[in-house]
Amino acid sequence: MRIFNAFLLTVVLLASAVVVAPGVRASVNVGAREDAARAERVARAAEAMRAALVAQRRDFHMHPELSNREERTSRVVAERLRALGLTDVKTGVGKYGVTALLVGGKPGLVVAVRADMDALPINEVNDVPYKSQTPGVKHACGHDVHTTVELGVAEVLSKMKEDVRGTVKFIFQPAEEGAPTGEEGGAKLMIKEGALESPRPSAIFGLHTEPNVQAGQIGYHVGPAMASSDTFSITIRGKASHGAQPQLGVDAVVVASQAVLALQNIRSRRIDPLEPLVITVGTINGGSRFNVVAGEVKMTGTMRTFNEQVRERSVALMRETLQNVAAAYGATAELEMGDSNSVTYNEPSLVEETLPTIRRVVGDANAVALKPFMPAEDFSAYQKVVPGFYYFLGVGNRARGITAGWHTPDFDVDEESLVVGVKVMSNVLLDYLDRHAAGK
Numbered sequence: 286m287r288i289f290n291a292f293l294l295t296v297v298l299l300a301s302a303v304v305v306a307p308g309v310r311a312s313v314n315v316g317a318r319e320d321a322a323r324a325e326r327v328a329r330a331a332e333a334m335r336a337a338l339v340a341q342r343r344d345f346h347m348h349p350e351l352s353n354r355e356e357r358t359s360r361v362v363a364e365r366l367r368a369l370g371l372t373d374v375k376t377g378v379g380k381y382g383v384t385a386l387l388v389g390g391k392p393g394l395v396v397a398v399r400a401d402m403d404a405l406p407i408n409e410v411n412d413v414p415y416k417s418q419t420p421g422v423k424h425a426c427g428h429d430v431h432t433t434v435e436l437g438v439a440e441v442l443s444k445m446k447e448d449v450r451g452t453v454k455f456i457f458q459p460a461e462e463g464a465p466t467g468e469e470g471g472a473k474l475m476i477k478e479g480a481l482e483s484p485r486p487s488a489i490f491g492l493h494t495e496p497n498v499q500a501g502q503i504g505y506h507v508g509p510a511m512a513s514s515d516t517f518s519i520t521i522r523g524k525a526s527h528g529a530q531p532q533l534g535v536d537a538v539v540v541a542s543q544a545v546l547a548l549q550n551i552r553s554r555r556i557d558p559l560e561p562l563v564i565t566v567g568t569i570n571g572g573s574r575f576n577v578v579a580g581e582v583k584m585t586g587t588m589r590t591f592n593e594q595v596r597e598r599s600v601a602l603m604r605e606t607l608q609n610v611a612a613a614y615g616a617t618a619e620l621e622m623g624d625s626n627s628v629t630y631n632e633p634s635l636v637e638e639t640l641p642t643i644r645r646v647v648g649d650a651n652a653v654a655l656k657p658f659m660p661a662e663d664f665s666a667y668q669k670v671v672p673g674f675y676y677f678l679g680v681g682n683r684a685r686g687i688t689a690g691w692h693t694p695d696f697d698v699d700e701e702s703l704v705v706g707v708k709v710m711s712n713v714l715l716d717y718l719d720r721h722a723a724g725k
């Protein structure tokens with residue numbers, strides 16, 4: 286086998302030496318020169334926008350809006366897209382979602398790029414000139430950066446429309462952090478309302494801020510990037526009685542306590558230790574008074590994993606565990622699974638073909654492979670429809686003390702990352718369309 290392969294390789298090398306005639310090599314060089322010239326144009330355009338990008342990000346940061354309430358943000362986005370000459374600007378897609386098309390001057394495929402727009406119910410503690418003007422609401426996940434970068438990409442590409450081979454579909458999405466209880470929202474609702482249709486993109490890209498990666502760098506995963514997430518609620522029903530006569534009731538607080546511990550044994554004793562799994566009970570509420578045996582306890586939590594089979598098995602085990610623990614004490618347990626996100630899965634071939642572009646823009650040493658993250662992302666919903674690549678924009682700066690994690694009151698970003706984000710995403714989209722254009 287080995288000998289045969291070596292022989293075959295020799296034949297292939299000889300053949301390619303014959304096939305690559307001087308003329309072909311020259312046209313490859315011309316192509317490379319064109320690519321470099323275009324990358325240079327993108328870089329210049331992005332650099333020229335530096336101050337405007339910072340101002341735009343600060344405007345979004347000062348006016349954060351909660352999930353499914355992104356009225357102002359979405360208006361600013363739509364107005365900007367229209368001003369840049371994008372076509373088919375649709376608003377109200379999945380509540381405050383916006384989609385628009387940039388139709389290039391050359392024929393080709395359709396590629397999509399998505400940014401999320403919502404903020405979080407977190408009070409800003411940073412004493413900065415661009416502090417949130419809405420008490421209790423803050424862009425603590427960097428979606429202000431995502432929206433700003435995608436608008437920047439729209440501006441760069443609109444200035445070189447004649448060179449774009451195909452169409453870029455811009456998707457600005459509300460409610461990534463989860464719609465309020467009782468409301469639909471986010472990626473799933475935008476998809477349901479046609480965001481990935483007419484035209485359907487052949488691939489989708491997105492980026493997320495990452496404070497543990499330094500500004501100037503890009504982090505990426507091949508395959509699983511972020512966990513699946515399933516929210517759940519549990520109701521334990523017992524029977525109330527006088528606090529001094531527990532034998533007359535069924536204490537839902539005691540049963541709930543046993544249930545919380547029993548659920549942790551699914552992780553430690555029933556699922557392969559090599560498979561990541563987190564089951565967190567985040568809230569527990571029950572009882573009415575210090576001297577009354579609680580008749581009912583409600584709990585809510587979240588489950589995370591990177592494997593669809595582990596996900597299904599864990600739900601079945603949670604149900605079984607809860608029912609049997611409750612039955613042992615004469616109580617009942619009900620498990621309701623709520624909102625869910627699939628695993629954020631980057632199509633390996635799409636990552637491999639995109640990495641050279643990222644490396645070219647930020648430098649080889651600044652494209653860093655990351656370990657998967659346990660937080661989830663509803664970008665995964667698009668990836669279930671079309672292949673997608675979700676990468677991470679470094680926004681941290683240890684020297685300047687910008688280290689706070691996602692969803693914290695002091696989260697911030699190094700605004701140098703805005704230009705980097707625009708350069709990288711513009712090139713990623715242009716190169717994708719080039720690689721997949723017929724005849725190139």
Ligand SMILES: [Zn+2]
Pocket residue numbers: 425426462691692
């Ligand atoms: Zn978040």
Ligand SMILES: [Zn+2]
Pocket residue numbers: 426427428461493
């Ligand atoms: Zn986020």
